[in-house]
Amino acid sequence: SSSDMKSVLAYLKKNQAGDNVKYFGKAKGKNVFVIHLESFQQFLIDYKVDGKEVTPNLNKFYHNKNTLSFDNFYHQVAQGKTSDAEMMMENSLFGLPTGSAMTQYGTSNTFQAAPAILSQKGYTTAAFHGDVASFWNRDNAYKSWGYNYFFYSAYYKEKSDYNIGYGLKDKIFFKDSVKYLEQLPQPFYAKLITLTNHYPYTLDKQNQSIDKTTTGDSTVDGYVQTAHYLDQAFAEFLTYLKKAGLYKNSMIVLYGDHYGISNNHRAAIAQLLGKKSVTTYDLAQFQKVPFMIHAPGIKGGVNHTYGGEIDALPTMFDLLGIKNKGYIQFGTDLLSKDHNQTVAFRNGDFVSPTYTKIGSTVYNSKGEKLENMTAAQKKTVKQMQNHVTTELSLSDRVIQGDLLRFYTPKGFKKVNKSDYSYKLTKT
Numbered sequence: 009s010s011s012d013m014k015s016v017l018a019y020l021k022k023n024q025a026g027d028n029v030k031y032f033g034k035a036k037g038k039n040v041f042v043i044h045l046e047s048f049q050q051f052l053i054d055y056k057v058d059g060k061e062v063t064p065n066l067n068k069f070y071h072n073k074n075t076l077s078f079d080n081f082y083h084q085v086a087q088g089k090t091s092d093a094e095m096m097m098e099n100s101l102f103g104l105p106t107g108s109a110m111t112q113y114g115t116s117n118t119f120q121a122a123p124a125i126l127s128q129k130g131y132t133t134a135a136f137h138g139d140v141a142s143f144w145n146r147d148n149a150y151k152s153w154g155y156n157y158f159f160y161s162a163y164y165k166e167k168s169d170y171n172i173g174y175g176l177k178d179k180i181f182f183k184d185s186v187k188y189l190e191q192l193p194q195p196f197y198a199k200l201i202t203l204t205n206h207y208p209y210t211l212d213k214q215n216q217s218i219d220k221t222t223t224g225d226s227t228v229d230g231y232v233q234t235a236h237y238l239d240q241a242f243a244e245f246l247t248y249l250k251k252a253g254l255y256k257n258s259m260i261v262l263y264g265d266h267y268g269i270s271n272n273h274r275a276a277i278a279q280l281l282g283k284k285s286v287t288t289y290d291l292a293q294f295q296k297v298p299f300m301i302h303a304p305g306i307k308g309g310v311n312h313t314y315g316g317e318i319d320a321l322p323t324m325f326d327l328l329g330i331k332n333k334g335y336i337q338f339g340t341d342l343l344s345k346d347h348n349q350t351v352a353f354r355n356g357d358f359v360s361p362t363y364t365k366i367g368s369t370v371y372n373s374k375g376e377k378l379e380n381m382t383a384a385q386k387k388t389v390k391q392m393q394n395h396v397t398t399e400l401s402l403s404d405r406v407i408q409g410d411l412l413r414f415y416t417p418k419g420f421k422k423v424n425k426s427d428y429s430y431k432l433t434k435t
């Protein structure tokens with residue numbers, strides 16, 4: 009109900025974070041590329057197999073002097089996997105505890121998503137993906153989110169060896185996206201969702217150019233190989249961007265959507281990390297994914313702030329010079345001094361620079377179990393847990409109660425889904 013919206017507004021007001029004056033508007037008016045790195049975990053950055061970098065090009069980008077890179081950035085997805093990541097990245101709303109919010113509510117709900125906000129500020133917005141349009145209900149959710157264009161599998165040439173797993177191989181996907189990209193009026197917001205680095209990490213022979221790992225776990229060992237392929241695909245796209253002059257007038261954002269190697273593979277994970285065994289704490293740390301923002305002229309570097317996918321949009325808005333105040337966003341700007349570094353996992357567990365809580369166990373920052381906490385420690389952990397539980401449940405109320413229909417940000421025009429069609433009209 010609309011009174012639920014009042015609780016949400018009160019919560020957001022209390023937890024609001026200011027901008028960072030050093031970064032605010034530094035990428036204002038630039039094109040925006042959001043590149044979704046499928047199943048890509050942070051541990052791959054600078055990772056080597058037999059002395060060979062698995063992702064040399066992403067590593068270079070990560071360490072570029074104009075790239076803001078975050079090394080304590082966590083995925084926060086649940087069963088909705090990719091769709092949960094997309095929901096957080098573009099709405100700063102959490103996915104749901106079960107199922108996929110995009111599938112269940114993407115068609116009917118009111119949203120105030122990044123594409124809609126940006127298109128009302130003069131951007132052309134487009135999503136690119138080499139799978140069928142209906143996967144995760146994208147064809148409907150993207151209308152609710154205000155995407156002007158959605159280029160999906162039917163927009164790409166089909167050939168027998170072009171596909172692997174869920175769809176188009178990444179190199180072909182990036183290459184064949186260019187002809188649509190070139191037609192977008194600038195400034196544009198373009199999201200490209202990669203696919204090849206997806207479980208079960210199979211790759212055709214001709215594209216295999218790094219050895220698999222040798223943990224003996226067959227679902228794990230191909231991971232570095234498809235990650236390496238994704239890295240090359242990204243490098244080819246970057247070369248195009250530079251040639252086309254887009255590199256210097258764009259903000260390029262990269263993120264990993266969720267883990268590639270699930271916690272069911274403990275022994276293999278330990279081997280990959282060069283450890284005898286992994287603890288529950290190690291597995292929580294293993295949920296880090298990359299988040300990088302490159303823009304010409306900004307001060308880059310590796311930033312150690314703790315955050316997660318929920319915080320991506322407010323951070324991007326800061327750089328684009330868009331005030332977050334007034335939008336219903338559950339994350340906060342990672343560059344703000346007011347940013348809360350307690351990172352919620354979707355099941356209510358959390359990590360932070362001080363305490364990590366998994367199930368009923370609390371760990372300190374060294375990963376040691378805290379068996380006998382002092383009253384003060386208990387109080388702090390309880391407050392953190394409260395924060396996490398509150399933000400998750402209020403975000404759920406927004407989605408499950410379709411609360412954004414009761415609230416329109418100042419200057420924002422409600423999205424009208426019937427304005428959009430992604431049907432391919434073959435001529």
Ligand code: GP9
Nearest residue numbers: 088089090091139143174
């Ligand atoms: C499918 C793709 C995969 O289109 O985005 O989603 P996931 O299985 O990672 O949730």
Ligand code: MN
Nearest residue numbers: 047089090265
């Ligand atoms: Mn995914």
